Amino acid sequence: MTSKRLFIRQSIIAGIAIATLALTAACAPESKSAQNTSEPAVIEEKPLFAPLRGTEVQKGEATNPSLAVKIDNHESARPHIGLNSTDLVFEELVEGGYTRYAAVWQSSIPELIGPVRSIRPMDPDIVSPLGGVIVYSGGQQQFVDLMKAAPVENLVFDQDQTHFYRDNARIAPHNVILRAQEAIADYSELPAPEQQFEYSSDGASSTAATVGTPASLVSMRFSNIRFPSWEWDEASGLYQRNQEDTPDIDAEGNRITATNVIVLRVPVEMGEVPKTVLEGSGEATFITNGKAVAGTWQKAGRDESLVFNDSEGNVIKLAPGNSWVELVPAAEGTVSVQ
Numbered sequence: 001m002t003s004k005r006l007f008i009r010q011s012i013i014a015g016i017a018i019a020t021l022a023l024t025a026a027c028a029p030e031s032k033s034a035q036n037t038s039e040p041a042v043i044e045e046k047p048l049f050a051p052l053r054g055t056e057v058q059k060g061e062a063t064n065p066s067l068a069v070k071i072d073n074h075e076s077a078r079p080h081i082g083l084n085s086t087d088l089v090f091e092e093l094v095e096g097g098y099t100r101y102a103a104v105w106q107s108s109i110p111e112l113i114g115p116v117r118s119i120r121p122m123d124p125d126i127v128s129p130l131g132g133v134i135v136y137s138g139g140q141q142q143f144v145d146l147m148k149a150a151p152v153e154n155l156v157f158d159q160d161q162t163h164f165y166r167d168n169a170r171i172a173p174h175n176v177i178l179r180a181q182e183a184i185a186d187y188s189e190l191p192a193p194e195q196q197f198e199y200s201s202d203g204a205s206s207t208a209a210t211v212g213t214p215a216s217l218v219s220m221r222f223s224n225i226r227f228p229s230w231e232w233d234e235a236s237g238l239y240q241r242n243q244e245d246t247p248d249i250d251a252e253g254n255r256i257t258a259t260n261v262i263v264l265r266v267p268v269e270m271g272e273v274p275k276t277v278l279e280g281s282g283e284a285t286f287i288t289n290g291k292a293v294a295g296t297w298q299k300a301g302r303d304e305s306l307v308f309n310d311s312e313g314n315v316i317k318l319a320p321g322n323s324w325v326e327l328v329p330a331a332e333g334t335v336s337v338q
Helices: 003-027 032-036 123-130 141-148 180-185 207-211
Strands: 067-071 088-093 099-105 133-136 153-156 164-166 176-179 217-221 229-233 238-243 260-266 280-288 291-299 307-310 323-329 334-337
Touching: 067 123, 067 180, 099 123, 123 133, 123 141, 133 180, 141 153, 176 180, 207 280, 207 291, 217 260, 217 323, 280 334
Parallel strands: 067 133, 088 323, 133 153, 260 323
Antiparallel strands: 067 099, 088 099, 164 176, 217 229, 217 334, 229 238, 260 280, 280 291, 291 307
């Protein structure tokens, strides 16, 4: 074969190879990076938290409104029903030296709650920031009017007994029981409350745990007949409640417990019906994870949330879990942390 013909043949073979490579490249699938350029990025969903507990919940959980209930704390009202599943409890001084609770459920609603008692003048200041529903058995008309003027739905035993019954095993008036799950179902259109306090990721990283001092026992005196206390239980990581030096046991036989105990020193206008003044500021103690730290509380008005800070002005972070807020009279009451 002549060199000229050989050259032509080699040129033809080379051209076929180049064409084949070009065709292969054109038909090859796009690279992974090229394929993904037009696809939306996968966005990782942020965790969701119960607004009044700071505990993580699944999507669709803890979306119901809050349910605040006035709970009797007379000896004849004990043991309490549903009190150990609260998100928040506010203990307040009422007439005769007794205390009463404004207890709040949201992340979990028990079947029954009680005993339910009447409203008091400070309750609009406590529950207004939460929205939702307030449940009580009645009260002086001036206090009922204050409550009905607040931005919450009122469910009152004296006016609508649909979701209530009297427990005949208890003595009246300490025997009004709320069918709580039935009641909250009537208000499903209401939104969940806004988050009220700041929370850490766990108990060990809460403000009290990181900068506080050991607190094995927290004792309070509202009056000569009401002096509750909280004992730290290392095994459970919770504070256990005493009523006048006696373990506080609920209707199911369980000790009342709290993740956070918040003690606010508050002005109380003494009269026929004492009124806790929850507007302004004052001293506070925050007890979590076996330790306590001093700070302050502030509240700008009825509809505003409580704000908690340490002595340097930093926001207090509570541990995820339920909280009891003890509204101890600044003048007449006492607080001791051991």
